[in-house]
Amino acid sequence: MNGILGALLFIILAPFLGGLIAGADRILTARMQGRVGPPLLQPFYDVGKLFEKENVVVTTAQNFYILAYLAFIIVSGALFFAGGDLLLIIFAFTLAHVFLVLGAYAVHSPYSHIGAERELIQIMAYEPMIILSAVGLYLVSGSFYVGDIIASTVPAILYLPGVFLGFLTILTIKLRKSPFDISTSHHAHQEIVKGITTEFSGATLGQVEIAHWYENVFLLGFVYLFFAFNPILGVVAVIVTYVAEIFIDNTTARLRWQAALQSGWGVAAILGLFNLAVVVYIIGGV
Amino acid sequence: METLLFLILFPALVAGAILVAKQKQLRFALVTVAAIIIGAASVWLLASYGLAGTVYFPFPSEPTSQIMVAIEIGLAAYIAYLGFRFRNYLAITLIAVQTVLIAAFELLYAENVHTANNFFIDQFSIIMALIIGIIGSLIAVYALRYMEEYHTAHPEVRNRQRTFFFIIFVFLAAMFGLVFSNNLQWIFFFWEITTISSFLLIGYAETDEATRNAFLALVMNLLGGIAFAAALIYLAATDPAGRILELDQLLASGEAIALLPAVLIGFAGITKAALMPFSTWLLGAMVAPTPVSALLHSSTMVKAGVYILVRFAPVYAGTLAGMSIGLVGAVTFLVASAIAVSQSNAKSVLAYSTVANLGLIAACAGVGTPMLEWAAILLIIFHAISKSLLFLSVGTVEHRIHSRDIEDMEGLIVRMPKVAVMMFIGIAGMFLAPFGMLISKWAAIEGFVQAPYGLVFVAILAYGGAVTVFFWAKWMGKLVAVTRYRTRVEDSFRKERWAPLYTLTGLVVATVLLFPVISSYLIEPYVTAIYGTTARLSQANIAIMMLMLALLLILPVSFLLFRRSAKRLPPYMSGRTTTADMQFVGSMGIAKEMTTRNYYLTEYFGEKRLLLPGSVICAGLILVSWLLAGVAA
Numbered sequence: 001m002n003g004i005l006g007a008l009l010f011i012i013l014a015p016f017l018g019g020l021i022a023g024a025d026r027i028l029t030a031r032m033q034g035r036v037g038p039p040l041l042q043p044f045y046d047v048g049k050l051f052e053k054e055n056v057v058v059t060t061a062q063n064f065y066i067l068a069y070l071a072f073i074i075v076s077g078a079l080f081f082a083g084g085d086l087l088l089i090i091f092a093f094t095l096a097h098v099f100l101v102l103g104a105y106a107v108h109s110p111y112s113h114i115g116a117e118r119e120l121i122q123i124m125a126y127e128p129m130i131i132l133s134a135v136g137l138y139l140v141s142g143s144f145y146v147g148d149i150i151a152s153t154v155p156a157i158l159y160l161p162g163v164f165l166g167f168l169t170i171l172t173i174k175l176r177k178s179p180f181d182i183s184t185s186h187h188a189h190q191e192i193v194k195g196i197t198t199e200f201s202g203a204t205l206g207q208v209e210i211a212h213w214y215e216n217v218f219l220l221g222f223v224y225l226f227f228a229f230n231p232i233l234g235v236v237a238v239i240v241t242y243v244a245e246i247f248i249d250n251t252t253a254r255l256r257w258q259a260a261l262q263s264g265w266g267v268a269a270i271l272g273l274f275n276l277a278v279v280v281y282i283i284g285g286v
Numbered sequence: 287m288e289t290l291l292f293l294i295l296f297p298a299l300v301a302g303a304i305l306v307a308k309q310k311q312l313r314f315a316l317v318t319v320a321a322i323i324i325g326a327a328s329v330w331l332l333a334s335y336g337l338a339g340t341v342y343f344p345f346p347s348e349p350t351s352q353i354m355v356a357i358e359i360g361l362a363a364y365i366a367y368l369g370f371r372f373r374n375y376l377a378i379t380l381i382a383v384q385t386v387l388i389a390a391f392e393l394l395y396a397e398n399v400h401t402a403n404n405f406f407i408d409q410f411s412i413i414m415a416l417i418i419g420i421i422g423s424l425i426a427v428y429a430l431r432y433m434e435e436y437h438t439a440h441p442e443v444r445n446r447q448r449t450f451f452f453i454i455f456v457f458l459a460a461m462f463g464l465v466f467s468n469n470l471q472w473i474f475f476f477w478e479i480t481t482i483s484s485f486l487l488i489g490y491a492e493t494d495e496a497t498r499n500a501f502l503a504l505v506m507n508l509l510g511g512i513a514f515a516a517a518l519i520y521l522a523a524t525d526p527a528g529r530i531l532e533l534d535q536l537l538a539s540g541e542a543i544a545l546l547p548a549v550l551i552g553f554a555g556i557t558k559a560a561l562m563p564f565s566t567w568l569l570g571a572m573v574a575p576t577p578v579s580a581l582l583h584s585s586t587m588v589k590a591g592v593y594i595l596v597r598f599a600p601v602y603a604g605t606l607a608g609m610s611i612g613l614v615g616a617v618t619f620l621v622a623s624a625i626a627v628s629q630s631n632a633k634s635v636l637a638y639s640t641v642a643n644l645g646l647i648a649a650c651a652g653v654g655t656p657m658l659e660w661a662a663i664l665l666i667i668f669h670a671i672s673k674s675l676l677f678l679s680v681g682t683v684e685h686r687i688h689s690r691d692i693e694d695m696e697g698l699i700v701r702m703p704k705v706a707v708m709m710f711i712g713i714a715g716m717f718l719a720p721f722g723m724l725i726s727k728w729a730a731i732e733g734f735v736q737a738p739y740g741l742v743f744v745a746i747l748a749y750g751g752a753v754t755v756f757f758w759a760k761w762m763g764k765l766v767a768v769t770r771y772r773t774r775v776e777d778s779f780r781k782e783r784w785a786p787l788y789t790l791t792g793l794v795v796a797t798v799l800l801f802p803v804i805s806s807y808l809i810e811p812y813v814t815a816i817y818g819t820t821a822r823l824s825q826a827n828i829a830i831m832m833l834m835l836a837l838l839l840i841l842p843v844s845f846l847l848f849r850r851s852a853k854r855l856p857p858y859m860s861g862r863t864t865t866a867d868m869q870f871v872g873s874m875g876i877a878k879e880m881t882t883r884n885y886y887l888t889e890y891f892g893e894k895r896l897l898l899p900g901s902v903i904c905a906g907l908i909l910v911s912w913l914l915a916g917v918a919a
Binding site for chain 2: 054055056057058059060061063064065067068071072075079084085087088091092094095098101102104105106107108109110111112113116117120121123124125127128131132135138139144193198199261265268269273276277280281
């Protein structure tokens with residue numbers, strides 16, 4: 001019963017929370033750049049406006065893929081907050097992104113094509129680390145279920161510092177933050193225009209934005225899992241993590257896709273795998 | 287018992303009939319009717335033995351064994367003749383060594399060997415029989431029309447269709463024999479028949495390349511055959527009464543006796559399943575007509591290799607030798623998946639993906655815990671269905687667009703919508719939730735996490751899985767690109783062509799819905815019978831996946847919503863004047879067309895860069911497995 005409630009709360013509240021986080025993000029980013037920044041609710045105004053726009057498409061198929069993208073992002077987040085199986089959640093999450101990529105392919109446009117290729121490279125870059133994170137949480141809590149991991153009293157972060165750092169690295173990719181915002185970006189994006197979202201407009205672009213809000217809440221929930229033994233510490237850690245991501249976003253320049261792939265795979269091997277090996281073979285499990 | 291014999295003998299009889307049926311119509315009728323009967327008989331097998339557990343059939347070994355040996359020697363002579371004709375002395379040497387081993391076995395031990403339960407059936411055999419009987423027959427039906435067109439398109443190839451279908455049905459008969467035999471000698475006989483059948487099918491076109499690749503496949507599989515024959519001699523020497531030559535007795539005889547033969551036969555399995563360093567024969571097999579590839583990759587040949595590995599998994603479980611075999615599989619999975627990224631030839635991507643998935647099955651079998659055994663069998667089922675669908679749809683596309691390059695499949699959804707959708711579903715079946723292969727990979731991750739030393743396997747799966755997403759998704763992307771001003775070229779193929787494609791597409795979706803049933807009635811009882819315990823996915827997760835599948839099936843309805851009212855604009859071209867078919871004037875005043883091309887990342891994932899290291903590592907691991915098994919013995 002708790003599970004269904006969690007899923008429902010996520011489906012209803014996550015867009016508001018995600019939008020607020022995006023608003024706070026913009027204010028904080030502006031302050032770091034010495035600007036005042038927009039009002040907190042600006043992201044809602046922006047997305048609201050997108051839904052007022054004329055329905056313009058390159059091909060109608062694109063709307064289908066984006067709807068499927070939004071749907072499966074919601075499914076994976078809802079499963080997460082319902083306390084479901086982390087691996088299944090990750091697979092649903094991958095499925096969602098494949099739909100986004102297919103939407104960009106469907107329009108057959110040069111800029112969204114490059115964006116789609118880069119998005120696929122990003123998926124390839126973060127997937128090993130996200131799986132290893134799930135395995136790490138399994139090793140310390142004895143379960144792949146989010147519900148059990150949260151209920152566990154073991155301080156996961158103490159056993160998994162490397163895995164957590166690795167997760168932060170790929171979180172930068174997932175939040176579409178610099179230096180890894182290679183497929184599309186919130187900032188002005190010169191070399192491939194708007195990348196994967198170039199050909200999406202109006203309500204369709206609004207759905208991409210809402211999906212991103214859902215996604216961010218889900219990802220921050222994942223960060224919380226490492227600190228779930230102490231809820232207050234958990235919330236603080238989530239906030240600190242996000243502020244750190246904004247800081248990195250504003251202090252680094254965009255890298256090439258090679259760097260994204262090498263970073264994602266590198267942290268999975270060096271931080272993630274090494275950490276897990278220590279937990280399994282030296283500490284001998286938890 | 288009768289059904290078993292029928293499934294082995296009937297395809298063989300049909301093969302003989304095809305050989306003498308001169309008219310095309312007669313051949314069409316024979317193959318179609320035989321395919322339906324074989325498919326029905328394998329379903330009948332399920333109905334009669336599905337709930338019966340393991341049943342042994344005391345079938346007299348004389349004179350069948352003698353007939354088999356006679357056939358083996360005859361075939362060896364035929365291979366030697368072909369070896370001389372094409373000057374392939376390595377093949378002659380290997381077939382000579384193998385024949386000497388068989389002869390030694392016959393002269394030294396055969397007299398005393400008395401095996402009783404020569405045939406058997408259990409849930410795993412039934413699953414294999416269903417795969418062979420249904421998918422194999424569908425491919426045979428598809429091949430009818432394909433081969434007609436093949437010979438129209440390739441007038442230079444000698445039309446030997448009767449031989450072609452003869453071999454296909456012999457192949458199916460041998461596969462049935464292989465999965466029903468409890469006598470290892472008999473398994474070996476059928477094993478050799480599949481080797482030779484695939485050798486002849488790969489060389490069908492009789493070009494230099496085809497002949498070369500056919501011999502490559504033959505040589506590699508003969509290496510495995512020699513190891514198999516050596517295992518037979520070892521077993522006969524260990525137990526002169528020969529009871530241990532019965533598969534179930536061997537599996538029950540404990541690690542000390544069974545490990546060395548299991549590793550030797552496992553090596554035969556590795557060669558047949560085209561794991562590295564033997565992956566090159568399966569890649570070379572692409573020269574054969576597409577139905578042959580479909581057959582080799584899905585329901586026969588390589589599946590015989592992993593069948594034997596999965597059979598021996600209980601022996602490998604918990605041993606270091608088994609761990610090495612598992613690592614051969616895992617490394618193969620990672621390296622072959624990575625190489626697939628760099629391939630633009632559709633058949634080559636499919637081939638590397640097959641090698642990768644067979645590697646994964648071998649990894650599961652080598653580590654051999656109940657959960658992994660469960661996952662391995664699921665992988666065999668799902669892989670067979672999706673891969674046969676993919677090969678057949680690539681073959682269909684190839685006949686229309688005269689290319690098997692993925693880049694040329696751009697906009698297939700506009701040009702050949704039906705095949706594109708089926709190919710799309712086939713690809714989804716290979717890597718996306720909630721479809722089959724992903725379920726199995728998921729189970730494999732959970733299995734490896736719980737297994738001793740499983741971490742390295744988990745890591746390999748994490749990386750390999752990520753790469754898999756990349757190469758499949760970019761292929762899918764090419765299919766769904768809505769290109770402008772392309773005409774539809776999907777004219778009405780004949781019915782024989784569509785029926786197998788529709789059936790397989792239906793099976794990809796149906797197995798997702800049915801897999802809980804398949805799991806609880808066939809796989810779990812099998813795993814329980816061996817290990818005393820079993821594994822499965824939790825009911826809640828299965829329910830969630832069903833919901834995901836339902837959502838996937840409902841979502842396309844939204845196309846109806848989007849159909850009207852949208853204003854269409856051309857894609858963004860930086861404001862440059864572009865015609866409707868995406869032509870624009872370049873900076874030098876030359877008209878160009880906008881084209882897109884996928885990333886192949888050759889500098890990271892190229893065959894040149896990865897194949898050799900992967901093969902060396904795997905060859906090393908195989909040697910290690912022998913050493914460890916030798917030490918343990």
